[in-house]
Amino acid sequence: MPEKKNLKAKTGNEAMAEAMRQINPDVVAAYPITPATEIVQIFSQFVADGLVNTEFVAVESEHSALSACIGASAAGARAMTGTSSQGLALMYEMMYIAAGLRLPIVIAEVNRALSAPINIHGDQSDTMGARDSGFLQIYCENSQEAYDSMIQAVRICEHPDVLLPATVSTDGFIISHCMEAIEMLPDEQVKEFVGSYKPKNWLLDVDHPFTLGAIDLQDYYFEHKRQEIEAMRKATKVIKEIGKEFGQKFGRSYDMIETYKLEDAEAAIVVLGSTAGTAKVVIDEMRKQGKKIGMLKIRVFRPFPFDDIREALKNVKVVGVMDRHDGYNGYVPPVCSEVRSCLYELDKKPKIASYVYGLGGRDITVEMITDIYQELLSGKTDTNTKYIGVRE
Amino acid sequence: MADIKVEKKKGWKDLPACDYLEAGSAAAFETGDWRSEKPVWIPENCIQCLFCWVYCPDSSVIVKDGQMTGFDYKHCKGCGICATECPGKKGNKAIKMEAEKK
Numbered sequence: 001m002p003e004k005k006n007l008k009a010k011t012g013n014e015a016m017a018e019a020m021r022q023i024n025p026d027v028v029a030a031y032p033i034t035p036a037t038e039i040v041q042i043f044s045q046f047v048a049d050g051l052v053n054t055e056f057v058a059v060e061s062e063h064s065a066l067s068a069c070i071g072a073s074a075a076g077a078r079a080m081t082g083t084s085s086q087g088l089a090l091m092y093e094m095m096y097i098a099a100g101l102r103l104p105i106v107i108a109e110v111n112r113a114l115s116a117p118i119n120i121h122g123d124q125s126d127t128m129g130a131r132d133s134g135f136l137q138i139y140c141e142n143s144q145e146a147y148d149s150m151i152q153a154v155r156i157c158e159h160p161d162v163l164l165p166a167t168v169s170t171d172g173f174i175i176s177h178c179m180e181a182i183e184m185l186p187d188e189q190v191k192e193f194v195g196s197y198k199p200k201n202w203l204l205d206v207d208h209p210f211t212l213g214a215i216d217l218q219d220y221y222f223e224h225k226r227q228e229i230e231a232m233r234k235a236t237k238v239i240k241e242i243g244k245e246f247g248q249k250f251g252r253s254y255d256m257i258e259t260y261k262l263e264d265a266e267a268a269i270v271v272l273g274s275t276a277g278t279a280k281v282v283i284d285e286m287r288k289q290g291k292k293i294g295m296l297k298i299r300v301f302r303p304f305p306f307d308d309i310r311e312a313l314k315n316v317k318v319v320g321v322m323d324r325h326d327g328y329n330g331y332v333p334p335v336c337s338e339v340r341s342c343l344y345e346l347d348k349k350p351k352i353a354s355y356v357y358g359l360g361g362r363d364i365t366v367e368m369i370t371d372i373y374q375e376l377l378s379g380k381t382d383t384n385t386k387y388i389g390v391r392e
Numbered sequence: 393m394a395d396i397k398v399e400k401k402k403g404w405k406d407l408p409a410c411d412y413l414e415a416g417s418a419a420a421f422e423t424g425d426w427r428s429e430k431p432v433w434i435p436e437n438c439i440q441c442l443f444c445w446v447y448c449p450d451s452s453v454i455v456k457d458g459q460m461t462g463f464d465y466k467h468c469k470g471c472g473i474c475a476t477e478c479p480g481k482k483g484n485k486a487i488k489m490e491a492e493k494k
């Protein structure tokens with residue numbers, strides 16, 4: 001591994017704010033909410049200090065924040081915002097509009113439980129509620145990934161084959177407020193990597209006036225939605241290419257998924273976000289005792305990496321899928337549901353067990369993950385979702 | 393007036409992305425085909441005040457050389473505003489609304 005350069009101690013929020021400084025978007029519109037407040041607060045300081053050329057719009061709600069970004073993006077600007085939990089929920093209405101109008105807005109998102117009961121800590125119910133919105137969704141394991149993914153997200157979203165918005169999210173407090181050493185890139189390299197935003201059509205182009213967002217009834221809506229569906233499908237290739245290019249330039253490659261010691265694994269877990277880091281510790285420990293276990297981390301949940309998951313898990317005997325959100329369908333939570341759906345295509349299907357953990361920021365410990373692996377290896381799994389760490 | 397195009401509905405692969413519409417494109421399409429009533433001009437009652445032209449919300453009163461000459465039925469929606477506003481001659485309106493026969 002090459003020697004790490006330019007190491008800086010940063011929390012997840014600081015890392016995302018620094019990425020935004022280096023991206024230097026034209027417009028940032030935001031409203032504060034714990035635990036994402038710092039991202040835009042730090043960024044507003046960069047604006048005040050003249051370190052960026054961004055127009056910062058302090059709005060009265062998250063609904064307005066995303067609305068302002070939509071207006072700015074349609075006008076031809078590179079627009080970004082940051083939010084969390086209820087803030088994202090207040091954006092839901094506008095998220096579908098950003099995606100439907102094909103506006104490449106990036107949201108720095110910190111995963112936090114949704115009310116009620118009110119809770120400020122991390123789970124993934126907020127972004128999971130937006131999983132059908134047409135946004136790309138990138139979940140980060142640590143601050144480094146958050147920093148790198150923000151930079152890549154700009155390129156991915158603005159790619160002509162994609163033109164969709166994205167959330168880049170970190171687990172509330174676990175990543176957003178924990179200090180880690182991250183490798184930062186020089187400002188000019190980020191600037192060069194993201195390039196400038198050159199929309200094909202932009203409303204401030206007075207020489208080519210057009211209408212955006214007109215009523216679209218039975219005769220056209222379906223065709224426009226079909227285009228959006230195709231954009232989401234094509235995004236997979238773009239995400240892979242840009243993740244690879246990032247790796248070639250800066251030494252850290254990214255893909256839709258990351259696998260850890262899966263090659264000969266008999267049991268594996270599937271997980272999103274910071275818990276992947278904890279699972280790696282468990283895997284290393286248990287492998288010392290000869291247990292053949294591994295992990296699949298879903299980095300990009302939208303579009304869903306069904307091909308990669310199927311390929312990676314085809315030889316595993318038993319898979320435990322860990323959801324940090326339930327989904328309330330009375331059956332099985334969303335990540336498990338989609339993983340199971342894509343594995344159904346295999347002739348030799350692994351057994352699947354479902355686990356919900358960490359709601360409202362409840363700790364997920366090394367011991368809990370060890371227990372999950374032990375259950376998977378015991379062959380005594382059943383189809384009922386298990387709730388890890390909840391008092392009976 | 394621009395030539396009226398018959399709208400050919402494109403498939404999703406050919407349509408411009410994201411509900412993009414060129415400005416001023418209504419001139420090129422027949423937008424009045426759902427009208428239930430139409431205005432009919434009675435020239436002998438017309439005093440050429442051009443109130444109809446001023447009030448029409450759809451620019452569907454055709455004026456040539458400063459004279460009212462009739463209606464653009466490709467775009468008139470039959471709202472009846474012109475007929476309401478028309479003063480006519482000695483109380484006899486120069487525009488009356490008739491049921492549209494299809």
Ligand code: SF4
Pocket residue numbers: 430431447448449450451452453463467468469470471472473474475
């Ligand atoms: S009926 Fe309405 S749309 Fe038609 S010409 Fe009169 S004012 Fe214009």
Ligand code: SF4
Pocket residue numbers: 433437438439440441442443444445460474477478479480486487
């Ligand atoms: S408002 Fe009536 S009188 Fe005046 S120009 Fe029009 S048709 Fe003629």
